[in-house]
Amino acid sequence: MTSTLLTNIGELLTGRVGDEGPDLVADAALVVDGARVAWIGTAAEARERPDALAADQHVDAGGRAVLPGFVDSHSHLVFAGDRADEFAARMAGESYAAGGIRRTVGLTRAATDEALLANATRLVGEMLRQGTTTVEIKSGYGLTPYDEARSLAVAQQLTPETTFLGAHVVPAAADGGAGDAAAYVDLVTGPMLAACAPYARWIDVFCETGAFDADQARAVLAAGAAAGLRGRLHANQLGPGPGVRLAAELGLAAVDHCTYLDDADVDALVDSGTVATLLPGVEFSTRQPYPDARRLIDAGAHVAIASDCNPGSCFTSSLPFCVALAVREMGMTPTEAVHAATRGGARALDRDDVGVLRVGADADLVLLDAPSHTHLAYRPGVPLVAGVWQRGRPVLGRV
Template sequence: MPHAAASGRLLVTGIGELVTNDPAPDREGGPLGILRDAALVADDGVITWIGRSGDAPSLEATADSPHPHRIEVLDARGRAVIPGFVDSHTHLVFGGDRAEEFAARMAGRAYEAGGIRSTVAATREATDDELRARLAGFVRELHGQGTTTFEVKTGYGLSVVDEERLAQLAAEVTDEVTFLGAHVVPAEFTERAGGADGYVELVAGEMLQACKPHVRWVDAFCERGAFDAEQSRRVLEAGRAEGLGVRVHGNQLGEGDGVRLAVELDAASVDHCTYLSEADVAALAGSRTVATLLPGVEFSTRHPYPDARRLIDAGVTVALASDCNPGSSFTSSMPFCIALAVREMGMTPAEAVRAATAGGAAALRRTDVGVLRPGARADLALLDAPSHVHLAYRPGVPLVAETWKDGARVA
């Protein structure tokens, strides 16, 4: 990871409620695997022990510890500790903003995918240093709100040179970089004879080759106003042939082919899932593909919220993510998304917290984050609250007291 693990040993003690996402017969909360009066030990950024505070091992120097001289103790003082949030869908590298567009939507104008092009223009004009500084600010926001793992998409360059530089900048802050050249068709291609198909040829060819050294994933916006199923397939299959994992934007503005395509290609995640047919739900339930829900979008666009209850009851793995972007969801707050999911999408507080941690990890096909157990990364958030329930119970209140990533405090 771009962030190095802490060297030494860490003891977190006095935890009133420890959400592990690692259920066991002696733990409460079903899938949350809650321990009371708990403690946690990490060595060099990796968890080595979890249990009751009274059973915590001594942190004296040991022969097998490469850094026995550095020992840090954090007393939670009865507060809750949860896994660091895993935000599996963001668009953090961009120039400008679209505040006027937001104000117009709140006055009644409908949301359309084409607004992305105004951000493309501002991003192309921005320097690397300007984009890097803004990205660093967003990372501080994420850490300050308990997020320890996050994905970042390209998609606001839409030329070979600009998509490559966005991928490079994103890779400076996360390993979870997604190539989203197939975001929308840029203005210069709508005016050419080649049109959308000509742009898809560029994305699946030269643009992909330029970006692939810096990214782990390939994505496509399979939606009206963006790319149809066959255009999306061409890009996604080209990325998969180069060894990239597949992600899909789909079913945001209406029922469509996004979910079907994602399941067919064994995508790690299909994101939005606002409008789903019974066949879509059944396909997701029978697959490894995670349904990533983005309630900040519905808050910002006044579209109907996804029906998380329907998905969960069908056995679909659900993740929550911020979709932080300047057009349709300009929030970096996973606690806010949890509160929306509970209030508007039929999720319980426990389901929403799990979706924002273990669910996000599943959407990135990660087993080392989103969970607190031996062998996982020491990524955790200390809450100024006695329980995870307060994340939904006290919406808008900054409840994350400290954030630790790889055993080091980052906020």
């Protein structure tokens, strides 16, 4: 195994909490041994440690900031085509609805496995260049047992965090679907789940008006749990609804969107520990109201930020952009927003080995061309990522 001493770090944001150690270390250094973080301290301390100085490689960060790799806990990367015309129509005043999903379904079914993998690989590469080292990928643009399973098989080649989202929308009878929600839920919880479970870690449902109601979502999640899949949920994106409280009741790892929340929803999130995953790129792209992150944080809820990269409601792969939106539009501080996009995303995926820099964690690091993580919001749209290490291996660098 190769070891690396990364020193002269102007600011190290670790994401550590409590007795794990300080969250922010100035004039810092760290040692990577193989795929893991082996030591964290100051540059002055490193100069006094023979084990640190004995590292195989020394990298001078030049006073720049280092933070954990971003953890994108919500994306839809296995698809074909785009829906740029829908975006243009929304910007001209049309409202967003979930119906465009069916258009992507048709394009995705017609694409080859090779084309789907090539497109998803391209998007994962975009994410990596912007500092995302862990990504979750959902199915949901196949909506038949065969097409959902092949979508997940593609996703599994890119990440272990794969999510079966057969319950995305109900395909119309003209599209080979059952034509009604009850019959489609039977398909999702029966043959489709059986085909998809071997390729998935998670199961998800779009619990929303125009998609699936709470009882249908509960049935899908229960079937997934019986098949060994952990649950997550899309909810309260298009309006108030029961999805957030259902996620809390079931103890799901995360419930995503959370745009429309009442006091009972917030209390349920706090009491359950279910992560509220906020997707500010969606609100940017659809002109819907932004979620009130400040309200959630002040109440004590766990919050994550993810991209929701998809061809319809939000075609961005950039978590730095989402961090800037969260600060500008959702009442978060720069530190809170970066934590939500790192350790918050890790919590949403039930992971403690990513999204944080502490001894024993994966050495997923982002080096910024800036002295502080605050520049991610301070300089929105600027390509600040100067280097990326994934499990201790440099995968991007202009150090």
